[in-house]
Amino acid sequence: MxxxxxxxxxxxxxxxxxxxxxxxxxxxxxxxxxxxxxxxxxxxxxxxxxxxxxxxxxxxxxxxxxxxxxxxxxxxxxxxxxxxxxxxxxxxxxxxxxxxxxxxxxxxxxxxxxxxxxxxxxxxKESKDLYLAFYHWTRFSDLDAEKIVLTAQSADQIDDIVILSHIASYYQKFDAIRAISIYLEVLDMSNEDNFNPDWLLGLANSYQRLNDFELTYLLSRANVLMTDQKVSEDKMLALIAGDAELSRYLDKQADELVDVIEAGDFKQSAIKAIFEREAPSK
Structure with a gap:
């Protein structure tokens, strides 16, 4: 170049x-x-x-x-x-x-x-390079650039965590299963230095679309732990039908999730299996 x-x-x-x-x-x-x-x-x-x-x-x-x-x-x-x-x-x-x-x-x-x-x-503007296509997609909604990025992701050619997180957010709107798969790949690559807690909310939203409210709760709680954001505990409990015992169990799992993400150990962690389970039927 x-x-x-x-x-x-x-x-x-x-x-x-x-x-x-x-x-x-x-x-x-x-x-x-x-x-x-x-x-x-x-x-x-x-x-x-x-x-x-x-x-x-x-x-x-x-x-x-x-x-x-x-x-x-x-x-x-x-x-x-x-x-x-x-x-x-x-x-x-x-x-x-x-x-x-x-x-x-x-x-x-x-x-x-x-x-x-x-x-x-x-x-x-006309570059076929992944990073420059990503720039023009995210800045100008360039459809040709979008196609370059999504095609690269489909071919497993992307290892940039920011680009992958944006693609996951894109699919979150209409393909929750695919969004979850990409978000989990993002978590595999995450550590304390490169992680954005908003990705937990994107993943939570994707599970909520599949009616998996336990994982929606768990991920939302993990986001709260990482950001110190205020949250309505009544609304959190409502996600799991007010089950206080389940809430305590999921809170512990949220703590564990935060620990493994910050340590960069999600990919090898036992808790990862929880997020790979089959979604509950609607």
């Missing part, structure tokens, strides 16, 4: 030259900008959005020395640019009374980053 595919307009002209320089391992963004001003010239100067700005600079720096970026690297660059653009848009709305030039600088950075983002989106 050509490098011009990913490097934004403000430093396209530097690509050929930069490839001759060798890779600098410097990770300090101030030093990166000083040595590679083309990577930062379109960004704002003050301390607003410092994390989003730093992540974008580091991603640009890495791509500068990547001869053939992968679709995943381009996708991650798009995400970094999106986050920066969203943050600087908010910052641009804050009027600086003593230094109005700072507000103007943020407005300039917002305009340039929005332009760069739009250009990258246009350039990647």
């Amino acid at each position: 050509n490098k011009n595919f990913v490097i934004i307009t403000s430093f396209i002209s530097f690509i050929a030259f930069s490839s001759l320089l060798g890779c600098d391992n410097q990770r300090d963004t101030g030093s990166i900008c000083k040595k590679n001003p083309e990577l930062c010239s379109d960004l704002h100067a003050d301390s607003w959005c410092r994390y989003e700005k730093a992540d974008l600079i580091r991603k640009r720096f890495k791509l500068k020395f990547t001869e053939s970026p992968t679709g995943k690297e381009i996708y991650q660059h798009l995400l970094n640019l999106e986050k920066y653009n969203q943050c600087i848009e908010l910052a641009a709305g804050v009027q600086h009374i003593l230094h109005p030039e700072r507000t103007n600088d943020r407005l300039r950075a917002f305009g340039l980053s929005a332009q760069s983002l739009s250009q990258m989106q246009d350039t990647t």
Whole structure:
């Protein structure tokens, strides 16, 4: 994939030259900008959005020395640019009374980053790469991109937990059994660092569609344990016909589920078998 595919307009002209320089391992963004001003010239100067700005600079720096970026690297660059653009848009709305030039600088950075983002989106629109197709499916509801992602999942070609979780959510609306299968695959890949507790609610909803209210309760309870969200205990009990003894049993299982997910042990755990049982008849 050509490098011009990913490097934004403000430093396209530097690509050929930069490839001759060798890779600098410097990770300090101030030093990166000083040595590679083309990577930062379109960004704002003050301390607003410092994390989003730093992540974008580091991603640009890495791509500068990547001869053939992968679709995943381009996708991650798009995400970094999106986050920066969203943050600087908010910052641009804050009027600086003593230094109005700072507000103007943020407005300039917002305009340039929005332009760069739009250009990258246009350039990647027809890509057959999984990550770029996923981006265009989730951002623009692109049906061709959706087909690429769903076809890859059907062929067991996806091992990215975020993409799989989105596919599970997609099937949750009309194919609960398939959604459950994919959500369980997501749990197999989960650990404390990469897990999103909302996935438990998606799985709970899928079991509820199959009238498996015990697992709906168990998964909902596990979500509460992981998020500290407030929940109506009356509504929780209503899922299992007010059976207090069953509630205590399922609460213990929810504790166990949280433990194995956070430890990254769901795939080998005994509790996994509970979720593979046949759904109750309607």
